[in-house]
Structures are given as C-alpha cells and as structure tokens.
Amino acid sequence: MKLLSAAQTRALDQATIQNQQISSADLMERAATAVTNWLLDELQPAYGIAIYVFCGPGNNGGDGLAVARQLYRAGYAVQVWLLKTGKHSADFTHNRQQLPAEIPCQELDPDKLPAVTADAVVVDALFGTGLSRPLEGEAAVVVKYLNESGATVVAVDLPSGLFADAPQPADSAVINAHYTLSFELPKLAFLLPQNAKFVGDWRRLPIELDQEVMHNVAVDNHFVTADELRGCLPKRPKFGHKGTFGHALLLAGSRGKIGAAVLASRACLRGGVGLLTTRVPAVGYNIIQISDPEAMCLADPNPDFLTELPDLQPYDAIGIGPGLGQHDSSREVLRQLLETTRVPLVIDADALNLLGANPDLLALLPPGSLLTPHPKEFERLVGEPARDDYHRLDQLRRFAARTRCYCVLKGAYTALATPDGPLYFNSTGNPGMATGGSGDVLTGLLLALRADKRLSPLDAALLGLHAHGRAGDLTLPHTGHAGLLASDIIRFIGPALEELVG
Numbered sequence: 257m258k259l260l261s262a263a264q265t266r267a268l269d270q271a272t273i274q275n276q277q278i279s280s281a282d283l284m285e286r287a288a289t290a291v292t293n294w295l296l297d298e299l300q301p302a303y304g305i306a307i308y309v310f311c312g313p314g315n316n317g318g319d320g321l322a323v324a325r326q327l328y329r330a331g332y333a334v335q336v337w338l339l340k341t342g343k344h345s346a347d348f349t350h351n352r353q354q355l356p357a358e359i360p361c362q363e364l365d366p367d368k369l370p371a372v373t374a375d376a377v378v379v380d381a382l383f384g385t386g387l388s389r390p391l392e393g394e395a396a397v398v399v400k401y402l403n404e405s406g407a408t409v410v411a412v413d414l415p416s417g418l419f420a421d422a423p424q425p426a427d428s429a430v431i432n433a434h435y436t437l438s439f440e441l442p443k444l445a446f447l448l449p450q451n452a453k454f455v456g457d458w459r460r461l462p463i464e465l466d467q468e469v470m471h472n473v474a475v476d477n478h479f480v481t482a483d484e485l486r487g488c489l490p491k492r493p494k495f496g497h498k499g500t501f502g503h504a505l506l507l508a509g510s511r512g513k514i515g516a517a518v519l520a521s522r523a524c525l526r527g528g529v530g531l532l533t534t535r536v537p538a539v540g541y542n543i544i545q546i547s548d549p550e551a552m553c554l555a556d557p558n559p560d561f562l563t564e565l566p567d568l569q570p571y572d573a574i575g576i577g578p579g580l581g582q583h584d585s586s587r588e589v590l591r592q593l594l595e596t597t598r599v600p601l602v603i604d605a606d607a608l609n610l611l612g613a614n615p616d617l618l619a620l621l622p623p624g625s626l627l628t629p630h631p632k633e634f635e636r637l638v639g640e641p642a643r644d645d646y647h648r649l650d651q652l653r654r655f656a657a658r659t660r661c662y663c664v665l666k667g668a669y670t671a672l673a674t675p676d677g678p679l680y681f682n683s684t685g686n687p688g689m690a691t692g693g694s695g696d697v698l699t700g701l702l703l704a705l706r707a708d709k710r711l712s713p714l715d716a717a718l719l720g721l722h723a724h725g726r727a728g729d730l731t732l733p734h735t736g737h738a739g740l741l742a743s744d745i746i747r748f749i750g751p752a753l754e755e756l757v758g
C-alpha cells in the first residue's frame with residue numbers, strides 16, 4: 257500500500273472526481289459517510305451524548321459539516337463549532353448551506369469556548385492535508401482546549417495541526433486524537449513514534465479513490481499489508497530436499513549470551529532453512545547441541561567469544577551478531593567475513609556496533625547485505641543522533657543508498673530501506689515484542705529466508721519482517737503482552753509463514 261504525500265493525495269482526489277464523473281461535493285459526501293458509519297458502527301456513542309463537531313475553513317471542515325448533518329439525521333445531539341478565520345472552500349460553503357437549521361452552529365470565540373465535558377465526543381475537522389503551516393492564534397487555542405477537555409476525540413483524515421509527511425516544531429499545537437480516520441490510505445506521519453500521542457489508534461476508511469491512478473503513482477514510502485505479501489513465499493516443491501532450502505551459518509554468542517545464539521538458531525530452523533550450522537565459542541557447544549538439536553554446532557577454540565572464522569565454502573547465507581560481544585578478535589572475525597564472503601549476509605546487534613565503531617569495517621560491507629539495527633544501533637552505525645523521526649528516516653534512506661545494502665530500523669512499524677530508494681513499513685507486531693531476544697529471533701528468521709535462493713533480497717526481508725510481527729501477534733491469545741517471550745514468537749513462525757505461501 258502506498259503512502260502518498262499531501263500533494264499526491266490532492267491529485268488523486270482530483271483524478272477520482274474526473275474519472276468517476278462526480279462532483280467534489282459527492283466525494284466529500286462519500287468521505288463523510290465513511291466517517292459517520294465508523295462512528296455509528298465502531299465507536300457507538302450512546303444516544304443523547306453530546307457530539308461536538310469542530311470545523312475549519314477548508315474541505316476538512318466541509319467533511320465535518322457533512323458528518324454533523326448525517327449524525328443529526330441518525331438521531332444524535334450534534335453541535336457545530338466553526339473557526340472564525342480562514343477563507344471558506346467551495347465544498348465547505350456547500351455543506352454549510354446543507355446543514356439543517358435545527359443543528360446549533362456557531363463561530364468559536366477563543367475567549368468563550370463551549371463547555372466540552374469529558375463524556376462528550378469531539379469530531380476534529382479543523383484541518384487535514386491542507387495544513388500549510390503550524391497552527392497558531394485562534395486555532396491553536398481551540399486545539400489546546402480540546403486536548404485538555406478529556407473528551408473522546410476522533411480526528412477526520414488527520415489530527416489537526418499535524419503535517420501528513422513532514423515534521424512540525426516541537427511545541428506547536430496538534431490535536432491529541434484517540435482515533436484518526438484516514439481516507440483511503442494511511443499517512444507517513446502515523447507510523448512515527450514522535451506522533452503516537454497525536455494520532456491515537458488510526459483506521460483507514462476506503463472511499464473508492466481511483467485505483468488506476470493510485471497504482472501508477474510513484475512513491476517513496478510503502479506500508480506493507482498481509483494482502484500484498486500473501487502468495488509471495490514459494491510453496492515447497494514436492495521433491496524438494498534440504499539442499500533446496502539452503503545451508504545457513506550463524507556466528508553468534510559469547511559467555512553469558514549464548515541464549516541469543518539459541519534463539520536465533522531456533523528461529524532460523526523454524527524459518528524453513530534446509531540446514532543450519534551455528535558457530536559459538538566453546539562455552540556454548542553443549543548448550544546449542546541440547547537446546548537446538550536440529551542445528552549443527554561448530555565450537556570456536558576460545559571458550560568465551562569468537563576468534564576464528566570457519567571455512568565458508570558450504571554456506572548459502574551467513575548471519576552474524578546476536579550475543580556476539582565486541583572483543584577485538586570477534587571484530588577481526590567480522591572483518592575476515594566481510595572481506596571473504598560471497599553469499600548474502602544478515603548483520604545484527606554487536607556486529608552492527610562493531611561496524612559503527614570501526615568505519616574501516618563499514619567500508620567493506622558487501623552490497624546486498626541485510627542489516628537489522630534498532631534505533632540506538634542505527635545511531636552508532638551512522639555516528640550521528642537524529643533530530644527527529646523524519647531525519648532518522650532520511651539517514652536510513654541515505655545509508656542504504658550509500659552502502660547498496662538493505663537496512664531495517666526496528667520498532668513498531670519497522671522500516672526497511674532499500675538500495676534504490678523506497679522505504680517499506682511493516683504492519684505487524686505488538687508492544688509485547690519489546691522484550692529481550694525478539695531481535696535475535698528476527699535475525700534467525702531473516703537468515704533462513706536469505707538462504708532460500710528462490711527469494712529476492714527484498715522479498716526475503718519483507719516476508720521475514722511481516723512473519724516475525726505476525727508470529728508475535730499470534731502469541732497474544734496465549735501469552736498476553738506482558739507474558740510474551742521471544743521463544744513464544746519462534747513457536748508461531750511456522751503458522752505465520754504458512755499464511756504467506758503461494
């Protein structure tokens with residue numbers, strides 16, 4: 257699913273109006289109907305509850321006016337409040353004229369705002385994608401007032417004051433919505449941690465925008481849905497054998513962190529790899545043999561950390577990093593690996609920290625490698641803290657372009673940057689996965705998919721990120737959020753992958 261800029265959204269609206277031979281007021285009515293239906297079907301406010309619709313001067317306000325009319329017709333006690341300032345759009349004026357006279361409709365006076373109580377529902381239709389600068393004056397006063405009211409706030413299209421795809425000053429006024437109802441597609445702003453308190457729970461309301469134009473528009477950002485990935489994992493052929501699915505090598509673990517190697521190994525096995533060899537320091541040999549009997553184990557001569565690279569000849573993909581530690585000799589193992597490997601790499605955790613601390617190693621990174629940092633590891637990798645989430649995405653995009661690698665930025669809506677530009681945001685996963693070891697599980701799963709020669713690097717990464725989050729979601733009925741362990745995610749990798757098989 258594409259994430260459109262505000263300008264592309266406007267163009268898509270225009271194309272829809274033209275191609276479907278409807279008026280802009282018809283499209284607005286469609287949008288308003290989608291909002292009203294959501295309110296009635298999902299929010300289900302009790303009859304008699306006060307519903308306040310706050311409208312700005314543009315088409316977002318026009319949506320609000322149409323929603324107010326529809327809610328009134330459905331029997332709700334609605335009142336409409338209008339911003340005093342701003343030039344009214346044509347569709348605002350149209351819907352202002354259509355507003356039944358029985359609905360109280362007044363201009364807002366910042367010195368005498370309506371008494372919005374905590375049990376009320378507020379429909380925020382002040383500003384949407386037409387926002388051209390941060391809110392100030394009257395609009396900012398109203399937004400701050402609504403944020404303090406305690407009412408349930410439902411934002412139409414976008415929380416007012418929030419830019420759809422660009423940062424705003426830290427102290428600017430933005431609606432804190434409980435729900436944001438976005439037309440047709442989500443917006444990039446919804447996927448960034450810094451906007452969580454503005455956006456609340458977001459929903460996508462389809463309004464039948466022109467599919468062909470949407471299909472052809474080129475974008476920088478994608479939101480990857482299950483529908484798009486279903487069928488992308490090739491079925492295992494009837495006469496497939498373990499050689500068909502690749503032999504992976506995992507370099508992981510140090511004293512006290514052999515668990516990371518255990519988790520990554522098991523996730524790799526559950527990810528469908530044909531064969532797995534796990535290389536750990538000698539202290540880990542028995543542990544791996546007992547906990548992951550399906551893996552072959554190669555012990556390093558050093559008891560505590562990795563010091564030697566094994567012969568790489570047998571392997572189709574190599575993973576390095578979980579629990580590795582940052583000893584000088586492990587750094588040299590990483591260096592040798594980067595210098596000699598000819599197969600795809602998955603690089604995580606301490607291997608990333610070593611890359612960050614040693615720019616000479618970074619220069620050796622083979623194109624096509626897959627890196628899986630969380631935000632702190634990413635900061636070490638690029639050597640510069642990000643100003644905000646948008647800047648971090650810029651850094652991510654530039655890093656992938658410069659190194660010709662695939663780089664993940666982990667978190668809710670994990671982003672994947674590709675060498676050729678676009679970012680892909682993952683749609684699965686939950687906060688229960690914010691627990692030690694879930695990153696190790698991701699590394700193992702990605703390693704399995706990179707060892708499968710039938711998959712492109714992009715598909716392997718997208719499928720792995722999706723299945724990892726989906727496996728985490730599948731654990732929830734059994735574990736809840738707090739009780740979710742990384743090993744629970746591993747249990748559900750199989751079912752999560754099965755959903756994606758063609």
Ligand SMILES: NC(=O)C1=CN([C@@H]2O[C@H](COP(=O)(O)OP(=O)(O)OC[C@H]3O[C@@H](n4cnc5c(N)ncnc54)[C@H](O)[C@@H]3O)[C@@H](O)[C@H]2O)[C@@H](O)CC1
Nearest residue numbers: 269284287314315316383384385386387388389390391413
């Ligand atoms: N036909 C369409 O184009 C559709 C548009 N829709 C709605 O239209 C919205 C976009 O409408 P508009 O483009 O009219 O934009 P908005 O309604 O978001 O706001 C534009 C108006 O606000 C003013 N403005 C912008 N920033 C301001 C600021 N900081 N302080 C004060 N005034 C400010 C502008 O000068 C303009 O008058 C969408 O978010 C969506 O809600 C929906 O009805 C779906 C169909």
Ligand SMILES: Nc1ncnc2c1ncn2[C@@H]1O[C@H](COP(=O)(O)OP(=O)(O)O)[C@@H](O)[C@H]1O
Nearest residue numbers: 630667668685686687689690692693694695696
């Ligand atoms: N709030 C969240 N929502 C969805 N996924 C999450 C959330 N928090 C963490 N995750 C996922 O869990 C994993 C955590 O990885 P990482 O931070 O490396 O953990 P560790 O180093 O403990 O293994 C990542 O894949 C991340 O995307």
Ligand SMILES: [K+]
Nearest residue numbers: 380383414416
């Ligand atoms: K809004």
